[in-house]
Amino acid sequence: MVAAYGRHFEVETAHTVYSCVVRGKKKGVVCGDQVEILPTADGQGIIETVLPRASLFYRSEYFREKLIAANVTQLVFVLAITPTCSLELLDRCLIVAEDQGIRSLIVLNKIDLLDQYPEGQAVVQNLLFYRELGYPLLEVSAENNARSLVPRLTGQISLLAGQSGVGKSTLLNALIPSARQATAEISDALDSGRHTTTHARLFHFDANSSMIDSPGFQEFGLQQLDEAALAWGFVEFRPFLDQCKFRNCRHISEPGCKLLQAAQEGMLNSRRLACYHKLVKGIKKPFS
Numbered sequence: 001m002v003a004a005y006g007r008h009f010e011v012e013t014a015h016t017v018y019s020c021v022v023r024g025k026k027k028g029v030v031c032g033d034q035v036e037i038l039p040t041a042d043g044q045g046i047i048e049t050v051l052p053r054a055s056l057f058y059r060s061e062y063f064r065e066k067l068i069a070a071n072v073t074q075l076v077f078v079l080a081i082t083p084t085c086s087l088e089l090l091d092r093c094l095i096v097a098e099d100q101g102i103r104s105l106i107v108l109n110k111i112d113l114l115d116q117y118p119e120g121q122a123v124v125q126n127l128l129f130y131r132e133l134g135y136p137l138l139e140v141s142a143e144n145n146a147r148s149l150v151p152r153l154t155g156q157i158s159l160l161a162g163q164s165g166v167g168k169s170t171l172l173n174a175l176i177p178s179a180r181q182a183t184a185e186i187s188d189a190l191d192s193g194r195h196t197t198t199h200a201r202l203f204h205f206d207a208n209s210s211m212i213d214s215p216g217f218q219e220f221g222l223q224q225l226d227e228a229a230l231a232w233g234f235v236e237f238r239p240f241l242d243q244c245k246f247r248n249c250r251h252i253s254e255p256g257c258k259l260l261q262a263a264q265e266g267m268l269n270s271r272r273l274a275c276y277h278k279l280v281k282g283i284k285k286p287f288s
């Protein structure tokens with residue numbers, strides 16, 4: 001399934017694109033899903049089954065879930081020199097990728113604007129830490145040259161994610177010119193009260209690589225995770241997680257907590273630990 005337009009879904013087979021509806025009530029079909037369809041009139045069909053997913057990238061706030069893409073193998077989180085985004089949004093997406101067993105790539109776009117926006121230097125510095133954690137980090141200028149991404153895309157189903165205006169669609173167009181996704185200045189897009197990219201859509205890069213462009217988001221709830229999955233999402237915490245005195249340690253203030261001990265010994269980044277503490281207190285699902 002390459003795209004959803006309200007109640008209509010565009011489904012691609014080897015030779016044809018079908019415009020489909022879902023039998024019965026619309027039950028969470030999402031971009032990237034593998035589906036079985038029953039073709040009806042010319043070019044149309046009914047989605048009968050959604051096949052099991054290898055991964056599901058979605059966000060979950062208290063009262064709603066928003067599916068973003070299924071079966072992706074790689075998260076490409078895009079940030080920019082401007083508009084800057086909170087590192088917490090990056091952390092949240094990395095956690096979901098870790099939970100789903102998806103690899104992550106961090107792309108810092110609009111590097112050409114660094115001279116114009118010296119405050120972007122802080123973004124560059126902050127991201128070096130993620131490279132130390134083991135996440136590949138690429139600095140690009142989608143408007144000038146995005147080819148350095150190519151080796152990273154080959155063989156992957158990549159999801160472009162990140163805040164609006166960072167250049168996700170521009171990056172996609174640079175790599176897949178036939179995509180012709182609309183792009184816009186953040187001010188234009190936000191002034192008119194809507195995002196330029198309104199729904200996720202899958203594009204083929206080559207025979208076994210594709211990219212999904214998605215609308216930007218500011219908010220990214222993690223209510224789908226339990227506390228253990230949340231802690232696991234911080235890759236640098238992993239060596240400590242099964243060392244604590246209590247099996248169900250939440251690593252907040254428990255005695256014998258090896259994670260807190262490591263933090264005290266300066267082995268952990270304090271911003272990431274503070275981020276974990278903020279998130280764990282907002283999680284509804286306890287340790288299971």
Ligand SMILES: Nc1nc2c(ncn2[C@@H]2O[C@H](COP(=O)(O)OP(=O)(O)O)[C@@H](O)[C@H]2O)c(=O)[nH]1
Nearest residue numbers: 110141142143165166167168169170183184185
């Ligand atoms: N200077 C500069 N501007 C860029 C670059 N990439 C994207 N932009 C601009 O940033 C704005 C937002 O881009 P868009 O692709 O719509 O962002 P999206 O919301 O993440 O899809 C557009 O005006 C683009 O022309 C870049 O590498 N350098």
Ligand SMILES: [Mg+2]
Nearest residue numbers: 168169196197
């Ligand atoms: Mg876009």
Ligand SMILES: [Zn+2]
Nearest residue numbers: 244249251257
């Ligand atoms: Zn602990």
